[in-house]
């Protein structure tokens with residue numbers, strides 16, 4: 001029987017993106033060789049800020065067309081010190097997420113063995129969450145404008161868009177995901193006291209969708225109170241769903257509470273599988289450590305594991321995470337998580353753990 005073959009579009013882009021994507025691809029290669037049941041065919045796309053500086057665009061006009069038939073997208077980070085952040089974000093990552101309707105942004109967070117949370121007395125097992133971020137509309141729908149630019153009477157608007165279709169589909173996704181996890185526990189986050197329209201609609205739709213999931217326990221939190229609960233009572237949370245903006249912020253907090261942004265992964269998922277989904281570390285291009293060889297590759301390994309799950313290779317996905325957890329537990333860690341190892345040393349250790357596991 002021929003091995004299953006997956007076509008991956010790799011977009012390392014800027015800063016430490018190429019460093020961590022190279023690490024992730026090495027681990028995937030070792031996994032495929034070890035497993036024997038599947039292979040990868042990787043095509044690299046040199047899109048990003050350098051391309052912007054030489055051509056005026058981060059990706060080609062027909063960029064999405066070029067990658068739409070791949071099985072998945074493996075993305076590094078985008079952002080350069082000398083290009084405005086709204087240009088880089090809207091020039092590459094958001095056109096892919098929105099154009100491919102990757103409406104579910106899934107962000108697992110847990111404290112890996114060997115990694116210390118900044119929360120006193122909180123260790124592995126005490127914090128094990130998945131944050132589901134609405135990824136297609138809300139506060140980041142790009143709806144707004146500026147009038148009278150530079151004048152004293154200048155106006156800027158940034159209008160959130162919440163649609164019944166958009167909210168219902170993310171809510172259903174979150175309830176399904178909560179149901180698939182042992183605790184079957186979902187927290188719905190809004191700000192429906194101060195924001196009386198879109199957010200109240202979220203709450204109403206949550207209650208409607210909940211009726212189809214009688215086996216899932218759910219509760220509601222206001223986003224400000226949620227930050228307190230994440231810090232004070234992390235064990236009380238499991239699956240979390242929130243809007244594009246709220247979940248963006250909460251998941252950075254989650255990453256920090258789990259020890260470092262350098263370990264936090266994310267999947268931009270099209271649950272209907274009409275388009276390729278995109279897998280990336282949560283972190284950005286980290287100018288402060290670019291080129292030093294010390295970027296933490298764990299977030300990228302973890303998102304590679306999410307990608308394997310999505311592709312239908314759960315055994316390899318689990319094997320990769322077991323290897324990462326072993327290496328972390330052995331103390332082979334980069335400086336952001338209080339270690340002294342380099343990106344390559346962590347990567348070599350993970351590859352070795354994959355090879356030597358029985």
Ligand code: NAI
Nearest residue numbers: 077078079080085261262283284285286288289295296336
């Ligand atoms: P950042 O995530 O790049 O860095 C924040 C801090 O975390 C820095 O001190 C950095 O050294 C550290 N850090 C991040 N990833 C790490 C890793 N793998 N290993 C060790 N340390 C790590 O966020 P920042 O500094 O706010 O943004 C830098 C650039 O990245 C900006 O241009 C921003 O727009 C862009 N960005 C892009 C994202 C993406 O492509 N998805 C996400 C976030 C920011």
Ligand code: MG
Nearest residue numbers: 248249252282
């Ligand atoms: Mg963010």
